[in-house]
Amino acid sequence: MIITLLSDFGSFYPAQMKGVILSRLQGKSGNIAGKITFVDIAHDIPAQDVRAGAFALLSTVRFFPPGTIHIAVVDPGVGTARRSLVVESGGQMFAGPDNGLLIPAARSLGRPVAYEITPHPGASSTFHGRDVFAPAAALIAAGQPPASLGPRVRPVDLDFGEAKKTAHGLEATIIYVDRFGNLILNLQRLPAQDMMLKGVRLKRARTYAEGRRIEPLITLGSHGFAEIAINQGNASEAFCLKAQDRIELEEI
Template sequence: MQLITLTTDFGSVYPAAMKGVILGINPQATIVDISHTIPHADIRAGAFALYSVVPYFPADTVHVAVVDPGVGTARNPIVISAGGHFFVGPDNGLMVPAASSLGYMQIFKITNFGLLGDVSATFHGRDVFARIGAYLSDGMPLEKIGETTIGHIHLDFGTVEVEADFISGEVIYVDDFGNIITNIKASDMLKKFNFKEQVRVFRNTMPFLATYGLARQGELLALIGSHGFLEIAVNRGSAAKMLKVECMDKVRIE
């Protein structure tokens, strides 16, 4: 396996150090950036980004994911094996939705610190996770990296309530277009509402449409995004800015 993805909240500069480490260990690795603009310390937003794209990568891909407000503390560094993929990062739930979507998870606590060399207390993305990801991509077996463990931190996208006249959930991600992505799945939304029906969300009435271009320019709309969740958008605009909505805000569809 030679393919490695990176998902972090590091912004610029720091991901380059991770790539340098990876290529120093496995010069043949192909590195794909999923995102380095996850909102800082927003573990669930990082989990959603990873969850959204992992199904489109081939088996044997190594996914290095680091949104790690607990860096340097007692939280464990882990590798998750699931569905032929490998996930490397902190044990804070970040990788669980993506890994569990692929099937049975086997979790390894990283214990072979001889593979790491000097480890900064504040940059495990470079000194731990990038290195372990590179060794995995170069064919190192998991048994040489760590030991199996049962316990891990769970994370999901929250609870959705489906009632007779409304659905409630919460915002789990705001993308670069300003689209507000909720944890309400298409299957739940389509049980209650039909396309072209008017719905009320965030104190605004808007149409529930199949795609952005069916709304007028500047108009709010609700739709099912390509990720399979309900989102609130503005045709050629930012719904998040217009509505002043952020991750973890509650949402109610009526």
């Protein structure tokens, strides 16, 4: 049984979530606790950046087998009226807040079905990852169906949108900036030619190394989205751009 974790928590809070899961499964028939494999997708998601977390989850889940349980927590609304969810899609399960975080990934696997989790009275109002989502994941790992955790609901959606054709080229949104400073766009195909951004030519390339050192380029990343990069450089810094900025790519 694989359980993944994704959060903006940093280093030590995820260990508490794992401890809760293992404690709740300890002694269950079939030694379930001993059969759990934890995979940490990321815990360095920018603080409270739901869209960044959603992109990281979307980019990862297709590499996991059916039966995987994903716990994802980027949750600026923790403790408020926002709902807690378990979502089932494509044979995989997701537990997390109802703020759109889970939905792009779930939708990429199939047709998501969401159920609301009712937090127990003793749950912390500031750490639902430990007190709500980890216990829900333990129940699912023990064989409890998601539908038993609460009523079916329609979840909050999150959509990265699509790049739009303009008179001069394409208008796109930066949906994620990775640690290399690459600007990942809501564009799932590579333009047919070199483009211009802020008056700078972007070389259409298959690999980063096709560009000269410090040459800007546009390529199709391993995640399936077009990205603007600088060979051995940082495109975010060079173009003074960040996630959620809208840009215009001009045809040459």
